[in-house]
Amino acid sequence: MSWFYPIFATETETAEPSLVLAGVLLSLVIIYFASKVGGEICSRINLPAVLGELVGGVVIGISALKFLVFPEGGMEATDSLIIQFLQSTANLTPGGTELVFESMSEVISVLAELGVIILLFEIGLESDLKELIRVGPSAAIVAVVGVVAPFVMGTAGLVFLFGLPVIPSVFAGAALTATSIGITAKVLAELGKLSSTEGQIIIGAAVLDDILGIIVLAVVGSLVKTGEVQVSQIIILIVSAGAFLIGTILIGRLISPFLVSLVNQMKTRGQVLVTGIIFAFVLAYVANIIQLEGILGAFAAGLVLAETEKRKELEEQIIPVADLFVPIFFVCVGARTDLGVLNPAIPSNREGLIIASFLIIVAIVGKVITGFTVWGKPEINKLAIGVGMVPRGEVGLVFAGVGSASGALSPATEAAIIVMVIATTFVAPPLLKAVFKDEPEKVIESEAN
Amino acid sequence: MSWFYPIFATETETAEPSLVLAGVLLSLVIIYFASKVGGEICSRINLPAVLGELVGGVVIGISALKFLVFPEGGMEATDSLIIQFLQSTANLTPGGTELVFESMSEVISVLAELGVIILLFEIGLESDLKELIRVGPSAAIVAVVGVVAPFVMGTAGLVFLFGLPVIPSVFAGAALTATSIGITAKVLAELGKLSSTEGQIIIGAAVLDDILGIIVLAVVGSLVKTGEVQVSQIIILIVSAGAFLIGTILIGRLISPFLVSLVNQMKTRGQVLVTGIIFAFVLAYVANIIQLEGILGAFAAGLVLAETEKRKELEEQIIPVADLFVPIFFVCVGARTDLGVLNPAIPSNREGLIIASFLIIVAIVGKVITGFTVWGKPEINKLAIGVGMVPRGEVGLVFAGVGSASGALSPATEAAIIVMVIATTFVAPPLLKAVFKDEPEKVIESEAN
Numbered sequence: 001m002s003w004f005y006p007i008f009a010t011e012t013e014t015a016e017p018s019l020v021l022a023g024v025l026l027s028l029v030i031i032y033f034a035s036k037v038g039g040e041i042c043s044r045i046n047l048p049a050v051l052g053e054l055v056g057g058v059v060i061g062i063s064a065l066k067f068l069v070f071p072e073g074g075m076e077a078t079d080s081l082i083i084q085f086l087q088s089t090a091n092l093t094p095g096g097t098e099l100v101f102e103s104m105s106e107v108i109s110v111l112a113e114l115g116v117i118i119l120l121f122e123i124g125l126e127s128d129l130k131e132l133i134r135v136g137p138s139a140a141i142v143a144v145v146g147v148v149a150p151f152v153m154g155t156a157g158l159v160f161l162f163g164l165p166v167i168p169s170v171f172a173g174a175a176l177t178a179t180s181i182g183i184t185a186k187v188l189a190e191l192g193k194l195s196s197t198e199g200q201i202i203i204g205a206a207v208l209d210d211i212l213g214i215i216v217l218a219v220v221g222s223l224v225k226t227g228e229v230q231v232s233q234i235i236i237l238i239v240s241a242g243a244f245l246i247g248t249i250l251i252g253r254l255i256s257p258f259l260v261s262l263v264n265q266m267k268t269r270g271q272v273l274v275t276g277i278i279f280a281f282v283l284a285y286v287a288n289i290i291q292l293e294g295i296l297g298a299f300a301a302g303l304v305l306a307e308t309e310k311r312k313e314l315e316e317q318i319i320p321v322a323d324l325f326v327p328i329f330f331v332c333v334g335a336r337t338d339l340g341v342l343n344p345a346i347p348s349n350r351e352g353l354i355i356a357s358f359l360i361i362v363a364i365v366g367k368v369i370t371g372f373t374v375w376g377k378p379e380i381n382k383l384a385i386g387v388g389m390v391p392r393g394e395v396g397l398v399f400a401g402v403g404s405a406s407g408a409l410s411p412a413t414e415a416a417i418i419v420m421v422i423a424t425t426f427v428a429p430p431l432l433k434a435v436f437k438d439e440p441e442k443v444i445e446s447e448a449n
Numbered sequence: 450m451s452w453f454y455p456i457f458a459t460e461t462e463t464a465e466p467s468l469v470l471a472g473v474l475l476s477l478v479i480i481y482f483a484s485k486v487g488g489e490i491c492s493r494i495n496l497p498a499v500l501g502e503l504v505g506g507v508v509i510g511i512s513a514l515k516f517l518v519f520p521e522g523g524m525e526a527t528d529s530l531i532i533q534f535l536q537s538t539a540n541l542t543p544g545g546t547e548l549v550f551e552s553m554s555e556v557i558s559v560l561a562e563l564g565v566i567i568l569l570f571e572i573g574l575e576s577d578l579k580e581l582i583r584v585g586p587s588a589a590i591v592a593v594v595g596v597v598a599p600f601v602m603g604t605a606g607l608v609f610l611f612g613l614p615v616i617p618s619v620f621a622g623a624a625l626t627a628t629s630i631g632i633t634a635k636v637l638a639e640l641g642k643l644s645s646t647e648g649q650i651i652i653g654a655a656v657l658d659d660i661l662g663i664i665v666l667a668v669v670g671s672l673v674k675t676g677e678v679q680v681s682q683i684i685i686l687i688v689s690a691g692a693f694l695i696g697t698i699l700i701g702r703l704i705s706p707f708l709v710s711l712v713n714q715m716k717t718r719g720q721v722l723v724t725g726i727i728f729a730f731v732l733a734y735v736a737n738i739i740q741l742e743g744i745l746g747a748f749a750a751g752l753v754l755a756e757t758e759k760r761k762e763l764e765e766q767i768i769p770v771a772d773l774f775v776p777i778f779f780v781c782v783g784a785r786t787d788l789g790v791l792n793p794a795i796p797s798n799r800e801g802l803i804i805a806s807f808l809i810i811v812a813i814v815g816k817v818i819t820g821f822t823v824w825g826k827p828e829i830n831k832l833a834i835g836v837g838m839v840p841r842g843e844v845g846l847v848f849a850g851v852g853s854a855s856g857a858l859s860p861a862t863e864a865a866i867i868v869m870v871i872a873t874t875f876v877a878p879p880l881l882k883a884v885f886k887d888e889p890e891k892v893i894e895s896e897a898n
Binding site for chain 1: 466467470473474475477481488489556639715718723724726727730734737738743767768773
């Protein structure tokens with residue numbers, strides 16, 4: 001029995017834990033370095049810092065320096081500069097290399113997932129449930145239009161303009177639907193617009209979008225797999241998603257006074273933060289196992305706790321934690337982005353790039369128009385709402401992955417979806433910053449009226 | 450290619466990432482719950498909270514409820530209640546179970562290691578390099594006596610009283626040498642005694658002890674493996690340890706003004722914390738690859754940064770991070786503790802328990818006397834210093850593991866070492882609290898003089 005890692009590397013058969021730790025430490029150092037260099041450069045040229053974290057990730061990732069690569073991309077241990085560095089500094093033997101590489105990548109991936117969970121918990125804490133409910137109808141319209149418009153435009157365009165078969169067109173159309181809540185929320189937070197009406201509509205719509213995206217994925221996935229839509233599965237998904245969001249908020253509001261009084265009786269360090277995190281992780285777990293995304297649970301937890309007297313304390317304490325966890329997520333997103341699909345010198349990429357250009361236009365137009373569906377709020381920045389819905393991300397890439405695995409997508413179409421996700425993800429932060437630019441004046445004007 | 454985890458569990462061959470995430474979330478929830486329940490109970494009955502975290506770990510670990518078990522203990526996935534819970538709530542298939550169990554355990558183990566690294570960084574930040582240098586001679590004497598006395602007493606006792614062969618006796622004696630800096634430092638911090646003279650002597654001696662322990666392990670390890678002491682290896686280790694501690698502090702003091710001015714020019718969120726953590730992780734990495742422990746590097750980083758103008762800001766921001774990471778370490782230590790070796794109903798345990806009783810006495814006496822080697826400081830709590838050196842831990846268990854793997858230790862002697870480590874680890878926190886009890890009066894008295 002050994003609680004800790006043995007010091008002599010030769011004693012063990014599985015991945016040498018002290019080398020896994022060394023690899024994780026090195027990966028984190030490089031991730032933090034890339035996030036700070038990228039973030040600082042972007043903030044100096046007046047772009048959102050999160051864009052810099054994404055680009056920093058691209059620079060250290062699979063597309064460029066290959067410090068941080070992941071096994072899923074078909075990369076091997078020897079492709080990772082971190083592993084090569086470990087081999088030359090620590091005594092990592094070739095035999096143990098693959099194991100260390102896999103374990104280390106696993107740990108970094110989970111840390112990235114915890115990063116986006118903590119980000120959404122923080123976003124939830126900074127959101128206002130009452131305001132979200134107030135803008136709910138607007139957010140719902142934005143979400144539905146933002147799913148239907150790109151889906152119809154994309155699918156129809158691919159079938160009629162490009163002559164693609166129906167199934168891959170439906171898949172590509174579906175990949176256009178979901179908004180990446182992480183990137184939008186982070187940019188809004190950086191701009192200080194999270195609690196504005198526009199911000200709350202975007203967040204509300206993005207949350208609904210995430211759920212709609214998962215439902216669309218289930219529909220399309222079962223369509224591809226069985227040739228028909230399994231209505232019962234879809235109904236279960238819709239009911240469980242609705243029950244989850246409404247249920248967590250209702251039950252959460254019932255038990256949050258109990259949590260607060262419990263915390264008030266606790267005497268050990270970190271009682272507020274640890275209790276809040278337990279709550280967030282439990283809801284993230286529940287969301288995860290009912291096939292929703294963990295981030296929805298964390299967001300709901302933040303929303304519920306934002307209504308308690310502990311909001312301010314939690315908000316303050318979550319900041320350093322988020323500062324350490326969240327960059328791991330964005331840098332990993334960048335590091336996993338394979339810009340190879342953008343290289344027009346490779347002939348097989350060209351068809352994909354042409355389809356991608358079309359998808360990008362649909363992806364941007366299909367979301368930007370959603371802002372103009374908001375009625376009765378003349379003072380609102382409608383363009384900003386639409387632009388806020390532009391970044392794709394997680395769900396879009398899941399579509400590409402599932403479609404490719406099921407054989408429904410040709411390599412060109414898959415590449416086109418990935419290019420569309422990359423483009424919308426990287427273009428949205430500067431666009432969003434630009435459309436919010438003259439906001440302060442507007443606020444002053446409307447206050448002066 | 451897929452950046453994120455696919456939603457359909459059936460699509461992948463390796464450990465299903467969304468299930469690994471679910472397992473990690475569940476493990477963390479249970480770890481935090483155990484740490485808070487244990488910590489709160491202990492703080493109410495006037496025991497250190499960290500003891501509660503250890504006991505909370507024992508309750509959820511291999512010895513009792515088996516929520517949190519680790520593959521190294523010979524446990525299988527089906528032994529873990531968390532895995533069973535995942536099987537019944539998420540659709541975890543039996544085929545993927547082992548992979549999820551291993552990946553999840555790997556992630557939790559690394560988080561625990563990051564926990565103790567962050568703890569030592571925090572301890573370093575709260576320490577005072579000038580005070581450490583001032584008490585350096587006292588700390589050095591305490592450290593050396595605390596290594597030599599238990600080693601000689603333990604080895605001689607086993608050979609002459611118990612008639613054991615020399616090699617296992619040397620091994621068991623060596624296992625008595627090293628202090629667990631984590632537990633002692635945490636208790637001192639809880640008692641607010643970290644920056645007292647006693648606290649700084651204990652921390653300084655524990656750091657030296659950690660290095661001495663690693664050197665002793667190298668000596669004993671090569672003795673067992675090759676039958677002789679490889680002097681060159683030992684010299685390399687001593688030189689590299691010395692060079693590391695002195696080098697990091699000297700170089701660190703040279704570059705820390707540069708780090709501070711860099712941070713002052715940075716504009717993005719978390720610049721102080723992320724820069725500090727990069728520094729800590731780099732030194733932890735260096736310590737790790739030169740066969741020292743990562744925690745020594747993190748401690749040195751904290752010590753260096755404590756001398757800069759950013760100390761206060763860093764200290765404040767590290768608290769929530771430590772609140773989330775550090776309990777993972779202590780709960781995991783408890784969870785991995787197999788109390789089965791304490792069961793006297795199993796005949797093979799009895800010989801081990803008798804040897805263990807002897808080792809425990811030597812372990813406590815051999816360290817408690819070290820406090821009385823401190824000369825010229827009459828106002829000092831000498832008993833507290835000795836008691837502060839009592840908890841064994843990491844290095845002691847590494848001895849048991851290495852000794853057992855090399856065949857030098859009989860099962861009874863190995864069990865005896867483990868029992869000794871358990872006893873000293875769990876007994877030290879309440880003892881330390883007790884001997885520091887009437888401290889405030891003393892301080893007032895000495896101030897009144």
